[in-house]
Amino acid sequence: MLFLCEHLPLQTTAPIEILDITDRVRKVFDQHRIQNGQVTVCSAHTTAFIALNESEPMLQQDMLDFLIRLVPSDAPYRHNINPVDGRLNAHSHLLGxxxxxxxxxxxxxxxxxxxxxxxxxxxxxxxxxxxxxxRVQIIGER
Known part of the structure; x- marks a missing residue:
């Protein structure tokens, strides 16, 4: 039985961004190929998340527009009054x-x-x- 966890660095370039990481996860999986088990993909952050969905450019833009409309960044959030790290990111936590x-x-x-x-x-x-x-965790049998 194989149990392992790999950490992959990422950079983001926009306030709200959707990155397709499928190829990166497959690359890790291919290096440690298991026959039966599971792969768990995890974000190590409170303002960045993981989702399964369709990778279609117009849909991704719809997703971005929806998130921006759902929780506007410029509303008067209490968390933004005295942010711990200087980031006005209450909307990010709420979207999460x-x-x-x-x-x-x-x-x-x-x-x-x-x-x-x-x-x-x-x-x-x-x-x-x-x-x-x-984080990509692989658990399974070879």
Whole structure:
């Protein structure tokens, strides 16, 4: 039985950004190929999240527009009165209430069981950030 966790660095360039990380996760999976088990992808942050969805450019723009409308960054949030790290990011934390810090993908017969239209996304809500960490945990049998 294999148990491992790899940390992958990421950079983001926009206040809210959706990065398709499917290829990066597959690369880690391919290095440690298991036959049956699971791969968990986890964000190490309170303002960046993981999601499974379709990788289509117009849909991704719709997602960005939706997030911006859902929780506007310029509302009078208490968290922004005296932010600990100087970032006015209350909206980022509030958007995170609707997201997951991780996603787990089953592995059967050596294949990641993603749906035909599913991709893995890292969703930045408080960018840009020079350093973000993505964790990929693999558990299974070879």
């Amino acid at each position: 209430l609707f997201m997951n810090a991780s996603e787990t993908i089953p592995v059967v017969n050596g294949e990641l069981l993603l749906g035909g239209w599913q991709s893995i996304f890292f969703i930045e809500l408080d960018g840009p950030r020079a350093e973000r960490t993505l």
